Amino acid sequence: MHQVNVIPYLTTKNLNPENQESPIHFLSKWKTPEEYFYLRNHFSYPHFYDMHFGLMVDGLVSNTTFISYRNILSMKSKSIVVPLECAGNKRSKFVPKVYGEQWEEGAISQGKWRGISLRDLLSPLHISPTAKEIVFIGKDFGKRTDMLGLFYYARSLPISKALDPDTLIAYEYNDKPITFKHGFPLRLIVPSWYAMASVKWLQWIVVIDHEFNGPFQNVDYVYYPNKETDKGKFPVTVLIVNSTIQKPLDFEILDTGKHVITGIAWTGKGTIKKVEISTDNGKTWNTVFIKYLSNESYSWVRWSYEWEVKNKGEYTIKSRATDSEGRVQPEEPFWNRKGYGYNAVSSVTVKVE
């Protein structure tokens, strides 16, 4: 008898840089296994030597300080389940279409990150009262298509978010050292923000008294509501309320009978309070059963709805999440030129025969 191993794979969007999507429709765990965590890079992978493991802290602190990896491992740690979602998740769904990686629904994954609070790391270093932001610089760098020069991947956070006790300098994912592709040895983890904030291969932290102006802060990861001008632009920050239908698949053919509609929902403000399902293209809505991961307030929720379908025909199924801040997924997405933050009601169409 043959042993047949049927497993999903990452979906390859690009190899240089490596951008691969999580097979979100075929995963049902709370913690995405490392090999199924989506990959989103801006540059080739960095090269560096083990001797440099650690973090340089610079800028408006009492002393420029190098803190070794070993030292970080010895400090008081905490672990949190955090979903990381690429700001471009679902970009392929925008109409009119927008340029950039054509992510479908799998540029999101979550798991347990362990590390130290950035706040604990910085408190002995006496941040200046004039400090406004903290800049985080990775080891990855390269060219851009839109300007000359070489750029490190660098992002800033406002002081208040940077010093939130849950903003971590992480070194473990799902109880193992973070793998190289996901940022080994140290990755910043910024719960509730889109994942561009969670800088991989973190090497350098700089406290500044002004607004950081790097291209991954002020060119990319900015919502541009207009196709032709930059008017009305504003930065991408906190996750907006969202849900994804995992099963059934879009344009799947089903039997009559009972089917379980499943999916996930998540938000960056508060928690998910309600998920509704429509099986008649939005005419009527039903509240579904939601499972929460206990003691993990950032985690996505998993939901399911038992659908009994007696009549053959075509059905459009929709899911709509609401968070504790009263934010609800809109019927239409907020179109923006670079295609960030798609969170329209999730929809699949099936045929029952």
Next chain:
Amino acid sequence: MHQVNVIPYLTTKNLNPENQESPIHFLSKWKTPEEYFYLRNHFSYPHFYDMHFGLMVDGLVSNTTFISYRNILSMKSKSIVVPLECAGNKRSKFVPKVYGEQWEEGAISQGKWRGISLRDLLSPLHISPTAKEIVFIGKDFGKRTDMLGLFYYARSLPISKALDPDTLIAYEYNDKPITFKHGFPLRLIVPSWYAMASVKWLQWIVVIDHEFNGPFQNVDYVYYPNKETDKGKFPVTVLIVNSTIQKPLDFEILDTGKHVITGIAWTGKGTIKKVEISTDNGKTWNTVFIKYLSNESYSWVRWSYEWEVKNKGEYTIKSRATDSEGRVQPEEPFWNRKGYGYNAVSSVTVKVE
């Protein structure tokens, strides 16, 4: 220094049955490595014992005969590079959209198949002059959504195609035994036809004097030009002329300067004679450089075109293949209800900045 292994993966469309797409945009070999050959199944994988290795030949032959795998390996063999393309390749591109697996451009792969001519196998068995078709039955079976009962996967060929010297009972792919997922121990290989004809896990061959009427012959793999009625239906058989742009990727952002546009083209009648590229959305066309795989008349061709782009802006690039029978890819696809044979001009849109 870290060794970083960046590789593409199959794209998971479904796990039950296992349907996974080849990462066609990231492959450049003539022979698709086995691990990147697309998978298209109608049912779960079959279970069987090694003792049954071989083929039963039945119907309008002098004697019902069992031919062992070992016996087949001892016969005179030949090898041919054959592309196998799922009839539903590119189905996701039809407008209006159609139900079924939403294949993008990777439901095609090719490589070297070795086996014996079916004609050589059958010649000692004296096919009856009244024979009209030969039916090929795999070991995989299961339920369908549209009718009651259990069905083996079974397909027929007209006698003339079945007895073409290049219709093979294959046992090797790229110089190794065909892997289980691709039909081990024996797979029918039908060059020039869509791959539903190349029955995996072949167990049984039946010569008949009428037209075979199984559901994979007369319900699936039939072009239905009308949404509501079966009027005008006709069977899916030979590959139609087609091409795919591999690079650049759709909605990619490029620099000004030189870029090489690459792709493949293939047909089921004759050979590819010409591939044209337009970089201005079809206003003007340029003939491209074509590479042929020598002595392999069924193989896809590989083409490339050096594009120098000086002006920033949005560009729609198209490729259009012509075969030696004068067949040309159409501007618009032939819409059909089950979504087979999509072969409209291939198109990608890029932004140069």
